[in-house]
Amino acid sequence: MAVPLTTAVELAVQVDHEDVCIVDCRWYLGEPGLGLQAYREDHIPGAAYASLDKDLSGVEGPGRHPLPTPESFARTLSRLGVTSSTRVVVYDDRGGAVASRLWWMLTDQGHGMTSVLDGGIQAWVAAGFALTTDSPTPPVGSFPTRPWSGVVDRRSVARRDRHTVVIDARSPERYRGDEEPVDPKAGHIPGAISLPQADNLNDDLTFLPSAVLRTRFSNAGIADAHLVISQCGSGVTACHNIMAMEMAGLGRPMLYVGSWSDWSTGDLPITTGGSP
Numbered sequence: 001m002a003v004p005l006t007t008a009v010e011l012a013v014q015v016d017h018e019d020v021c022i023v024d025c026r027w028y029l030g031e032p033g034l035g036l037q038a039y040r041e042d043h044i045p046g047a048a049y050a051s052l053d054k055d056l057s058g059v060e061g062p063g064r065h066p067l068p069t070p071e072s073f074a075r076t077l078s079r080l081g082v083t084s085s086t087r088v089v090v091y092d093d094r095g096g097a098v099a100s101r102l103w104w105m106l107t108d109q110g111h112g113m114t115s116v117l118d119g120g121i122q123a124w125v126a127a128g129f130a131l132t133t134d135s136p137t138p139p140v141g142s143f144p145t146r147p148w149s150g151v152v153d154r155r156s157v158a159r160r161d162r163h164t165v166v167i168d169a170r171s172p173e174r175y176r177g178d179e180e181p182v183d184p185k186a187g188h189i190p191g192a193i194s195l196p197q198a199d200n201l202n203d204d205l206t207f208l209p210s211a212v213l214r215t216r217f218s219n220a221g222i223a224d225a226h227l228v229i230s231q232c233g234s235g236v237t238a239c240h241n242i243m244a245m246e247m248a249g250l251g252r253p254m255l256y257v258g259s260w261s262d263w264s265t266g267d268l269p270i271t272t273g274g275s276p
Contacts, residue, residue, distance in 0.1 A: 062258030070145035081138025091117035095205035177272035228253035
């Protein structure tokens with residue numbers, strides 16, 4: 001299995017290659033526009049910017065960050081210069097918490113040459129590489145899209161069989177219902193297991209080794225991703241757990257795109273407190 005990560009050193013060797021597209025995905029909850037501002041202040045040379053709200057989300061659908069239509073996503077990829085033969089490297093400054101959403105979207109569309117910069121922009125700086133304020137003008141790309149395939153809706157989550165596990169990537173505080181800064185109700189989906197996305201990472205925001213990730217999921221009783229639904233607040237950091245499970249060699253779980261921002265708006269059962 002190919003590990004969907006790129007190191008800063010590996011990226012530095014290819015940063016000027018015409019067939020490599022670098023995408024900055026920085027985004028901050030509750031602060032619209034701050035990601036683009038951070039990009040304009042400095043970014044990895046050659047990187048274009050993709051907004052979670054405007055480029056990686058649609059205007060209609062369940063939850064705060066529904067998927068865009070494949071046609072809309074194709075237009076975003078065209079602007080970024082992505083083609084079927086382009087190698088795409090995505091990054092943020094949160095250990096891939098946001099960038100993994102674009103990684104998931106591309107791989108769900110069948111684009112296998114997609115990776116996340118391990119450690120994000122911090123790893124690039126720590127390796128001694130320069131940042132820039134120059135914005136590239138990539139050539140217009142063309143990418144054939146298809147319907148989203150690796151997704152489930154809240155009806156499927158509510159009616160899942162007893163063998164299917166729901167994992168929740170949000171913080172323990174939000175999972176327990178101690179706090180809820182964004183969505184209308186606090187708590188979690190009944191039966192969901194708390195597996196915070198941040199626990200996939202080392203202190204320097206690089207991913208844990210594959211074997212350690214495998215142990216993490218194994219300790220939660222997970223041995224087969226095909227019996228797992230990954231969710232979070234709005235279908236973003238849930239992709240981080242999906243990526244970690246693939247790295248662990250467990251396969252690819254389904255994504256509940258609407259996640260808690262969809263579940264908490266419906267007339268559905270809610271649980272508070274610790275994991276079952």
